[in-house]
Ligand code: ADP
């Protein structure tokens with residue numbers, strides 16, 4: 001009798017101390033938030049409760065800082081300033097924006113213009129919510145304005161547009177960049193396990209304490225379903241789809257990814273997912289591959305070391321790049 005009571009008491013103490021210990025060693029902290037016109041989420045393992053909560057807020061603030069710099073909807077953003085003034089003469093921007101413009105230019109060159117932030121010269125004539133698209137006449141006038149070579153990156157962080165009417169938008173890269181910045185901030189603060197996601201861009205720092213993170217690829221036509229779940233650690237994954245912002249008219253799906261050559265939405269694919277080391281590049285590459293289509297996109301991604309891709313065609317077929325095929 002006595003022995004039994006002792007055992008029960010002893011195990012009770014063990015249980016309490018196990019709970020206390022796990023609290024003392026750390027806990028998962030999570031926060032969903034809205035930013036850059038999309039849903040974002042951060043999850044991290046923090047050894048100190050207060051510090052963890054401060055880091056969640058720091059991540060949200062970092063997104064907002066980048067949004068204030070790069071949003072086309074904020075009049076005071078550097079991006080809006082460029083769109084207003086860069087056709088009239090050189091405009092000085094922050095080193096940070098300048099460097100992102102350089103990355104965009106590199107990918108534009110590499111992809112032979114499939115990725116082109118000057119798509120916005122036509123892109124701003126679409127309003128997916130209001131079901132508005134440019135008329136054939138407007139499209140014909142605006143299409144020649146899409147050309148990444150019109151964006152001159154000059155010395156001393158100065159930028160100039162070669163033609164009046166050229167507009168740029170960083171919707172294909174800024175979110176991935178912000179996710180990457182957020183992860184950098186957490187890593188520098190000593191965090192070892194974290195996930196940051198915004199829209200279709202997700203970055204994992206470390207693993208989920210002994211097991212991989214699981215990242216789902218959405219079903220492009222059933223918003224509550226997924227087509228695959230990938231176990232990932234310490235890497236980036238981005239998905240571009242034709243189902244995020246779109247409207248359908250006369251059987252044609254007008255969506256937010258534009259082929260710079262036509263000023264219209266490509267139709268061969270429903271989604272493209274890119275895996276790689278950082279979200280700045282996986283974000284931009286997923287948009288690029290979407291524009292290129294299956295055949296050209298697959299050949300292109302096979303040339304990029306460190307990157308893999310999953311294509312979902314309009315016929316609901318899945319295609320994997322060679323590094324994933326097994
Ligand atoms: P999401 O914003 O849903 O994550 P994507 O990563 O697929 O989507 O990027 C789509 C965005 O990229 C569009 O909303 C637009 O801002 C921008 N974009 C569209 N077409 C191009 C293009 N050809 N080159 C560069 N950016 C583009």
Ligand code: MG
Pocket residue numbers: 172173238239240282283284285286287
């Ligand atoms: Mg993208």
